[in-house]
Amino acid sequence: MFLTNLSKLKKLSVPFKPKLSPLSFLSTHPENQPHQELALNHQQQSICITNRSYWTKKIHDLCTKHRNVDEALRLLDHLRLRGYLPDSLNLSSIIHGLCDANRFNEAHQRLIIFLTSLCVPDERTCNVLVARLLHSKDPFRTLNVIHRLIEFKPEFVPSLINYNRLIDQFCSVSLPNVAHRMLYDMINRGHCPSIVSYTTLVNGYCKIGEISDAYKLFDEMPEWGVVPNSLSYSLLIRGVLRKRDIERGTELMHVLFQRMRYEEDQSVNSAAFANLVDCLCREGLFNEVFMIAEEMPQGNRVNVDFAYGHLIDSLYTEGMKKVLVKDYVSKKNGFPALSRPM
DNA sequence: CTAGGGTTAG
Numbered sequence: 001m002f003l004t005n006l007s008k009l010k011k012l013s014v015p016f017k018p019k020l021s022p023l024s025f026l027s028t029h030p031e032n033q034p035h036q037e038l039a040l041n042h043q044q045q046s047i048c049i050t051n052r053s054y055w056t057k058k059i060h061d062l063c064t065k066h067r068n069v070d071e072a073l074r075l076l077d078h079l080r081l082r083g084y085l086p087d088s089l090n091l092s093s094i095i096h097g098l099c100d101a102n103r104f105n106e107a108h109q110r111l112i113i114f115l116t117s118l119c120v121p122d123e124r125t126c127n128v129l130v131a132r133l134l135h136s137k138d139p140f141r142t143l144n145v146i147h148r149l150i151e152f153k154p155e156f157v158p159s160l161i162n163y164n165r166l167i168d169q170f171c172s173v174s175l176p177n178v179a180h181r182m183l184y185d186m187i188n189r190g191h192c193p194s195i196v197s198y199t200t201l202v203n204g205y206c207k208i209g210e211i212s213d214a215y216k217l218f219d220e221m222p223e224w225g226v227v228p229n230s231l232s233y234s235l236l237i238r239g240v241l242r243k244r245d246i247e248r249g250t251e252l253m254h255v256l257f258q259r260m261r262y263e264e265d266q267s268v269n270s271a272a273f274a275n276l277v278d279c280l281c282r283e284g285l286f287n288e289v290f291m292i293a294e295e296m297p298q299g300n301r302v303n304v305d306f307a308y309g310h311l312i313d314s315l316y317t318e319g320m321k322k323v324l325v326k327d328y329v330s331k332k333n334g335f336p337a338l339s340r341p342m
Numbered sequence: 343c344t345a346g347g348g349t350t351a352g
Contacts, residue, residue: 053345064346124347125346128347131348132347132348159349160350161350167350194350196350229351268352271351272352
C-alpha cells in the first residue's frame with residue numbers, strides 16, 4: 001500500500017516540478033507561457049482596448065483554435081475592467097465555444113448575462129445561437145432564452161426550423177401540450193406552420209396515446225394550407241396500432257398508400273414505409289407485413305430495394321426478439337437450454 | 343477579402 005502510494009506520489013510530482021521552478025517566471029517567450037497567464041501577458045497589456053478587431057480575434061481564437069473558453073472569459077473580464085464593451089461577435093464566440101465544449105447550461109446562462117448587459121445580437125445571430133442551444137435537448141432552458149431574447153429585442157422571431165425543433169423536443173419529453181403552445185406561439189409571431197411542425201406534433205400526441213388530439217391536428221392543418229403527407233399518416237397509424245385499434249389502423253393504411261401515390265418527396269415515402277413496417281412487426285401483425293411483401297401496395301413510390309431490405313430487416317429483428325423471449329421463458333420454467341449441435 | 347454562423351418529422 002505504502003509503496004504504491006509513494007510511487008504514485010513520485011510519479012505525480014514530476015510534471016509539477018517545472019512549474020514550481022522560479023526560472024519559469026523568467027520566460028518571456030509567449031509559447032512558454034501557460035494559458036492561464038495569457039490574460040496578463042505584458043505585451044497585451046500595452047495593446048489599447050480600442051483595438052477591437054485585435055481583441056475580437058483573440059477571443060475568437062481562444063474559443064476555436066485553443067478550445068479554451070475559460071481563458072476567453074477571463075480575458076473578457078479583464079478587458080471589461082479596462083472599459084471594453086463586449087459586442088455580439090464576442091458573445092457569439094463565447095456561446096459557440098461553450099456549446100462546442102458541451103457546456104450547455106453555462107451557454108444558456110451566459111447568453112442571458114450578455115443580454116442583461118445590453119449586448120443584443122442581430123436577428124440572424126440570435127437564430128444561429130438558438131440553433132446551437134437546441135443541441136442541449138433542454139427545451140425549457142432554450143425556450144427561456146428565447147423569451148429573454150424577445151424581451152430585449154421585441155421584433156425577434158425565432159426561425160421556423162428552430163420552432164419545429166423546439167416542438168420536437170417538447171414532444172420527446174412527453175409534453176405535446178407544451179409543444180402545441182409553441183405552434184400557436186409561432187403563428188402569433190407571424191409564421192405559417194409547416195408539415196414538419198404538424199407531423200412532429202401528431203407523433204408527439206400519439207407517443208403518449210392521445211390519439212384523438214392527433215386526429216384533431218389533421219382537421220387543423222388545412223387552416224394553414226398544410227396537407228398531411230405520407231409520414232403524417234404513418235405516424236398516426238403507429239399510434240392507432242399501439243392502442244390495438246387494428247380496424248382503424250388497416251383503414252388508415254389504405255389512406256396512406258393512396259397518399260404515397262402523389263407524394264413528391266420520395267424520402268418521405270421511404271420514411272413512412274419504414275415506420276409502417278416497423279410498427280406492424282412490433283405489434284405482431286405479420287399477416288399485414290406479408291401482405292405488403294406480396295402485393296407491394298406502395299408500388300414504385302418507394303425504392304424497391306429499400307422496401308425489401310426494410311421488410312427483411314424488420315422481420316428479422318422482431319423474429320429474433322421473439323426467439324429470445326421464447327428462450328427466456330423456457331429457461332424460467334425450468335426447461336433445459338436448447339442443446340447446440342457440436 | 344469587414345470578422346462568424348445552423349437546418350427540423352422518421
